Amino acid sequence: MKKRVLSLMLTAVMAMGLAVGCGPADTGAPADTAADAATETTDEGGSAASTGKKVAVAMPTQSSERWINDGSNMKEKLEALGYEVDLQYAEDDVQAQVSQIENMIAAGADCLVIAAVDSSALVNVEAQAKEAGIPIIAYDRLLMDTDAVSYYATFDNKGVGTAIGKYIEESKDLANATDSYTIEFFMGSPDDNNAVMLYNGLMEVLQPYLDNGTLVCKSGRTSFEDTCILRWSQEGAQKNCEDYLTGFYANDKLDICATAFDGFAYGCKAALEGAGYKVGEDWPLITGQDAELMATKNIIAGSQTMSIYKDTRLLADKCVTMVQAVLEGTEPEINDKEQYDNGKLVVPSYLCTPVAVDKDNYKEIIVDGGYYTEEQLAD
Structure with missing residues (x-):
């Protein structure tokens, strides 16, 4: 699809933000022995005295490529x-994640990183972690209704919705x-606060066009x-x-599938194919999020229009x-102290x-x- 000037400007601005605003940290080399690790320092000059400390990472599912990569x-x-x-x-089993985190606490985790299946189900086990003195970091899904979470690492979720809407x-x-x-x-x-924020960002752009009948x-x-x-799902x-x-749409064509996730784009693709739609003829604009390998291949093939990388x-x-930072008693870099109110506190x-x-x-x-190679995309 031929992009317009403003779209190119949007991509350029966001790409600059990615390069500057969320650049990779230099984590230094791995410790060779326990004694070495106790005195090792990172290239940034901070202590890496981490040997003997255990970090437990609770991820939601392996059914999505992005969580495997995470x-x-x-x-x-x-x-x-x-x-x-x-x-x-x-594997998107709420009780399984509760049990996993309980076991992580019992096994003596020094820090918990949690990407929740359903954060409302984790309140009690998060309280257990807090009582045991174990700090919690929420990873790309905000942990709601708890004061046990210390920090939150995520993408600008409202910005994701805005970018989809602008596209x-x-x-x-x-x-x-x-x-x-x-x-x-x-x-x-x-049950995912990110989904609400994405929706809000999307509708800030598109609601006026729904109101005036353009959409x-x-x-x-x-x-x-x-x-x-x-x-x-x-x-x-x-x-x-x-x-x-x-x-x-028995007598009309669907022009746009505004989806919030590459998996949704795959589902829409299957439904459209079943209804007789054809790429290059009457295929709708289909959005997505995560730029999964399959989604990127679909973008190249024309069966998905865009994704959020x-x-x-x-x-x-x-x-x-x-x-x-939490294990060494220092302060991590934070760039938002306002948006992410989980009902108990605004999470830094x-x-x-x-x-x-x-395309x-x-x-x-x-x-x-360097995220994917040409060879991967050609397979």
């Missing part, structure tokens, strides 16, 4: 500093449109409550899209510096900058940035 990046960087790492995945606005030239476009929404899990949602489902999909998105196509290597770097946070990628800029952003 976990492996985190483990690698923490072990390079000499920490022992206990990395576990809950739709610019691609369809909504400000100057003389025709209307049909749109349906596929938003994130209702038409034939299902009428535009609220977060009506468009959220539990556990970020790809199957849920596919079913919703199938229902919309059958119920509202979130370099998890950079996010892992920021989280690792938070872990190091570091927000990395999201970047919109499509026009994926090579510059993703390939040249």
Whole structure:
């Protein structure tokens, strides 16, 4: 899709923010022995006296590529500093994650990093961690209704929604449109605060066009409550899209699938193919988030229009510096102390900058940035 000037400016600004605002930390070399690690220092001059300390990392699922990458990046960087790492995945099972964290506490974790399946279910076990003196860092999903969390490492989630909305606005030239476009929404899990923030950012851009009729949602489902999909389920998105196509688009075409996640884009793709839509003919604009390998391949092939690139290597770097700070009694870098109110406190946070990628800029952003190789994308 041919990008307009303002879209190019948006990508450039966000790319600059990523490069400057969330650059990787130099974590130094791994300790060779326990004695070496006790006296080692990082290239930044801070102490890396981490041997004997255990960091427990609770991730939500391995069903999404991004969480696998998050976990492996985190483990690698923490072990390079000499920490022992206990990395576990809950496979989107709430009770399994509760049990995993209970076991991490019992096993003597010195710090917990948690990307929650459902943060509301973790309040009691987080209280146990606080009572045991174990600091908690929330990772890319805010831990709600607890005063046990120390810091939060994430991307600018409202900014993700804004970037998706701006991409739709610019691609369809909504400000100057003389025709209307049909749109349906596929938003994130209702138990994930990030999903709400993304929705808010998206609607700040698109609501005026819904109000004036430039965008038409034939299902009428535009609220977060009506468009959220539990556990970020790809199957849920596919079913919703199938229902919309059958119920509202038998005689009209769907122009835009505004989805909040690459998995949702896959689900919409399957539904559209089943309904007879064809890439290059009547294929809708489909958004996404995470720039997964499959999503990037789909962007190249034309079956997904764009995604939000979130370099998890950079996010892992920021989280690792938070872990190091809480275990060494120093202060990590923070760039937001206002947005992330979890109902008990405003959690000090570091927000990395999201970047919109499509067929026009994926090579510059993703390939040249070393996230994927041309060979991976060609497989």
